[in-house]
Amino acid sequence: MKPTPVEDYAGWLVDPLTPEAARSINRLQRADGVCAVAVMPDVHLSTGVCVGVAAAACGVVLPQAVGGDIGCGMAAVAFDAPATALDERSAARVLAACYEAVPAARRRGPAEPLPEPLRAAPLSDPALQKLARRDGAVQLGTLGRGNHFLELQADQEDRLWAMVHSGSRAMGQAVFRRHTEHAPVVGEGLLGLAPDDAAGRAYLNDAQWCARYAQENRLAMLRALEGVLRRVLGARADWGSLIHSDHNHVRLEAHDGQEVWMHRKGAQSAGGGEPGVVPGSMGTASFHTEGRGCAAALNSCSHGAGRRLSRTDARRAISRRAFEQQIDRVWIDRRRADRLLDEAPAAYKDIRQVMRAQRELCRVVRELRPVLNYKAG
Numbered sequence: 179m180k181p182t183p184v185e186d187y188a189g190w191l192v193d194p195l196t197p198e199a200a201r202s203i204n205r206l207q208r209a210d211g212v213c214a215v216a217v218m219p220d221v222h223l224s225t226g227v228c229v230g231v232a233a234a235a236c237g238v239v240l241p242q243a244v245g246g247d248i249g250c251g252m253a254a255v256a257f258d259a260p261a262t263a264l265d266e267r268s269a270a271r272v273l274a275a276c277y278e279a280v281p282a283a284r285r286r287g288p289a290e291p292l293p294e295p296l297r298a299a300p301l302s303d304p305a306l307q308k309l310a311r312r313d314g315a316v317q318l319g320t321l322g323r324g325n326h327f328l329e330l331q332a333d334q335e336d337r338l339w340a341m342v343h344s345g346s347r348a349m350g351q352a353v354f355r356r357h358t359e360h361a362p363v364v365g366e367g368l369l370g371l372a373p374d375d376a377a378g379r380a381y382l383n384d385a386q387w388c389a390r391y392a393q394e395n396r397l398a399m400l401r402a403l404e405g406v407l408r409r410v411l412g413a414r415a416d417w418g419s420l421i422h423s424d425h426n427h428v429r430l431e432a433h434d435g436q437e438v439w440m441h442r443k444g445a446q447s448a449g450g451g452e453p454g455v456v457p458g459s460m461g462t463a464s465f466h467t468e469g470r471g472c473a474a475a476l477n478s479c480s481h482g483a484g485r486r487l488s489r490t491d492a493r494r495a496i497s498r499r500a501f502e503q504q505i506d507r508v509w510i511d512r513r514r515a516d517r518l519l520d521e522a523p524a525a526y527k528d529i530r531q532v533m534r535a536q537r538e539l540c541r542v543v544r545e546l547r548p549v550l551n552y553k554a555g
């Protein structure tokens with residue numbers, strides 16, 4: 179596989195790469211074993227490896243090219259109710275019930291055992307196993323903070339949809355720490371593991387466990403939300419419509435007839451016809467998509483709009499009033515608004531520009547507008 183020069187990404191970038199992001203991407207391209215790197219339109223600087231990057235490697239796996247929230251992603255499901263079924267009173271009931279049914283941090287009450295597929299697949303290390311039985315069990319079905327969200331949306335026929343964004347909670351971070359502690363350097367501060375030796379196999383096993391945990395986590399939240407919507411609106415989920423797409427992973431894929439370790443950090447797989455979810459922000463459109471299998475993008479597309487402002491800059495630049503205007507027609511718990519200023523729509527890139535920029539990478543199947551947003555702040 180031939181590496182793509184950074185200048186060639188310009189085709190689907192929304193903003194020019196910052197010098198720091200360009201340096202970080204060049205460093206990744208030069209790391210031993212990395213054979214191709216693709217950059218998504220929502221790329222931005224992050225520790226180790228930028229968010230919005232897909233990297234193919236041979237003979238090496240790079241935990242920093244997946245990040246700590248292993249398996250983080252989106253799930254979406256339709257309900258058998260129109261979005262107009264929600265009014266001020268029922269929206270307030272749904273929001274209040276979400277805080278109970280989908281806690282931000284940990285489930286209340288006695289810890290239930292993890293679902294069977296997670297119990298059946300052991301983690302590589304007794305300390306991680308212990309953590310899974312403790313934190314893993316009480317965090318399954320919880321949202322987390324920051325930009326993890328649960329959102330009700332309306333499609334263009336006014337059908338009600340739910341979208342959830344969350345990952346592997348404490349487990350992903352613990353697996354990342356455990357496997358990067360003693361990992362060798364494969365180039366300018368980047369850490370790499372050999373996929374065929376014990377340390378590499380252990381990381382891949384645990385990363386796969388986290389991806390499964392993150393998927394179970396999102397499903398548990400959607401089931402809890404269905405319980406809420408049944409009580410408040412009498413609405414049921416149409417589970418046949420479920421879309422799942424994670425954006426932080428490493429797995430074996432064939433590209434150009436060659437088997438490679440494909441890493442995605444803040445990028446989703448977008449093979450030909452593959453379903454995807456591209457969220458915008460809590461005040462703008464989001465999209466369900468289908469991949470176009472663009473080889474130059476390593477069969478990937480963006481996982482969102484991407485941040486335009488850092489959290490600190492957003493808190494400085496966006497007033498409470500501006501925030502309220504940006505989410506004018508979206509139900510949120512307004513008592514929490516001050517804590518969500520760094521999540522304001524203006525803190526993110528323009529999602530329509532991002533979708534235009536990546537028209538060769540994925541096509542829009544459905545456009546959704548936000549109706550109600552639950553974020554822990």
Ligand SMILES: Nc1nc2c(ncn2[C@@H]2O[C@H](COP(=O)(O)O)[C@@H](O)[C@H]2O)c(=O)[nH]1
Nearest residue numbers: 325327444457458459460464482483484485
């Ligand atoms: N529909 C919504 N989209 C949102 C919201 N907050 C953030 N976002 C988008 O999600 C991605 C997630 O990025 P990640 O790097 O943390 O995985 C982000 O780029 C935004 O475009 C929201 O409340 N609703």
Ligand SMILES: [Mn+2]
Nearest residue numbers: 250251343425
């Ligand atoms: Mn994420």
